[in-house]
Amino acid sequence: MTHTPRRIVFATNNPHKLDExxxxxxxxxEILSLKEIGCDEDIPETGSTLxxxxxxxxxxxxxxxxxxxxxxxxxxxxxxxxGDPGVRSARYAPGIGHDSQANMELLxxxxxxxxxxxxxxxxxxTLITDAGEQQVEGIVExxxxxxxxxxxxxxxxxxxxxxxxxxSFALMSAAEKNAISHRxxxxxxxxxxxxxx
Ligand code: IMP
Numbered sequence: 001m002t003h004t005p006r007r008i009v010f011a012t013n014n015p016h017k018l019d020e021x022x023x024x025x026x027x028x029x030e031i032l033s034l035k036e037i038g039c040d041e042d043i044p045e046t047g048s049t050l051x052x053x054x055x056x057x058x059x060x061x062x063x064x065x066x067x068x069x070x071x072x073x074x075x076x077x078x079x080x081x082x083g084d085p086g087v088r089s090a091r092y093a094p095g096i097g098h099d100s101q102a103n104m105e106l107l108x109x110x111x112x113x114x115x116x117x118x119x120x121x122x123x124x125x126t127l128i129t130d131a132g133e134q135q136v137e138g139i140v141e142x143x144x145x146x147x148x149x150x151x152x153x154x155x156x157x158x159x160x161x162x163x164x165x166x167x168s169f170a171l172m173s174a175a176e177k178n179a180i181s182h183r184x185x186x187x188x189x190x191x192x193x194x195x196x197x
Pocket of ligand 1 (some may be wrong): 073153
């Protein structure tokens with residue numbers, strides 16, 4: 001007996017995130033990107049927390065396009081900077097667009113002379129279906145290195161060293177990072193919710 005996979009939208013066009021979620025979820029769901037449902041707007045992220053922004057994105061898709069949907073939002077929360085860059089992680093350095101190098105340099109400048117280097121990545125995922133709304137989160141604790149290392153990953157990976165490791169995320173393989181990362185953990189928490197739909 002063949003069975004049609006249920007369709008659900010992941011509110012992103014990031015190919016890495018789409019590949020990652022598709023490989024974890026398997027073939028019980030057909031995961032559609034924003035582009036695949038004809039959404040090419042830049043969904044406004046006007047919230048002041050990760051929870052709000054992931055909710056805004058999922059709600060936008062559910063309301064305008066009708067699809068069941070989940071959306072993520074991630075931030076790097078640094079203890080000595082009162083939780084910054086947090087919800088502003090993608091656009092921490094002033095200027096137009098998302099410049100990872102400039103963001104990382106600003107972070108290292110703001111951390112100069114600070115001995116408390118504890119930090120965490122936190123991902124919040126909001127799932128909205130006809131049955132209602134649910135949120136899950138994934139956290140990885142670690143610290144901010146004094147200098148960047150590694151070529152892998154993206155964003156702040158060269159300066160983030162997870163607890164129990166000496167290597168930055170940028171020195172790990174994708175599989176090593178996914179096994180312990182904020183997003184990997186949030187997706188692991190999402191999976192039982194999807195399987196219960
Ligand atoms: P987003 O919500 O997934 O788009 O993440 C917001 C910002 O957080 C990104 O633009 C990156 O600067 C940073 N970020 C998110 N996830 C990671 C990661 O796994 N490694 C390094 N930086 C990340």
